[in-house]
Amino acid sequence: MRIYPTMELQNGRCVTLDKGRLDEAMIWHVNPVDTARSWAADGAEWMHLTDFDAIEGRDTNSELVEEIIRTAELPVQLAGGMRTREQVEHWIDKGAGRIVIGTLAAWDPNLVKELAKLYPDQIVLAVDVWQGHVMTEGWRSQSAFTPDTFIEAFEGTPFAAILATDIDSDMEDIEAQLGLISGLAEKSRTPVIASGVVRTTDDISRLAYIHNIAGALVSRALFRKTIDLSDALEVARTAHEPVAEFQ
Known part of the structure; x- marks a missing residue:
């Protein structure tokens, strides 16, 4: 399983949000x-970067x-x-390794299928779930898709991955979140x-044993220093290593 240390940008600063509330960002005073x-x-193989200003149609963070x-x-x-x-x-031309697409996939599925075929292993489908439906436009609009039908609509599309988020669960309700995400993975x-x-x-250890979970984003825990990235990478790397039987 791969760990994606995650950075979220707003007005040039690293932030984290509670359930996508752009007006209630927690600012982290670090250099992005x-x-x-x-x-x-520290050994990360990838990172994930979300531009919140771009979600609102602004290019504040583009440079x-x-x-x-x-x-x-x-x-x-x-x-x-x-x-x-x-x-x-x-x-993609600027060198991004992968592009995450959510709203456009709900608006124009055929275009996203075409992009995935043109750029194999570079397009990631975002499935953001709130009250049983896929959300779009920065989690502000509810689409007609359930997460299952949304994924089914792209059957056979060569996405690099599906990025699954359960917006509905309380931030502390790890069991509910794992239930939805593991169901989608299955x-x-x-x-x-x-x-x-x-x-x-x-x-991380628990995720590593769920079928078809290939990775996890880690954001707030890194900035709060409740997780050390080197430790997280090691746990993800060794989770499936065989353990010798006790003699």
Whole structure:
């Protein structure tokens, strides 16, 4: 299982949100570029980056995002505001390793299928679930899709992964979140990356044993320092190693 240290940007600063509330961001007083480099130095193979300003249609962070992609020394999985073909292709041209698409997939599924075929292993489908439906536009609008029908609509599409988030669960209700995400992973033929469920290294251990969970985003716990990235990477790496029988 792969750990994706996760950075969320708003007005050039690292932030974390509670259930996507953009007006209630918790600001972390760290340098985004230095932080990304430190993750590479700790051994991360990928990082995830969400641009909250892009979700609101602003390019405030575009130069910073470009700098992180260029200098982080690890591939970047980029999310936020990918509402057109041009935006997706722009960031692929800028060097993003993967592009996460949610809203556009609900608006124009055929276009997203085409993009996934043009850029195999570079497009990630975001499945953000609230009260049994997939949410779009930065978790503000409820689509007609249930998560199961949304995933089924893209059967056979060569996505790099599906990024699954249970918005509905309380932040402390790890059991409910794991239940929804593991259910989606079981029904999907595409590997699933879990979002919003890692608070401790024990959560990583539990995720590692769920079928078809290929990775997990880790954000707030890193900034709060309740998880050390090196420890998280080691737990993910060794979770499936065989244990010698006691003699």
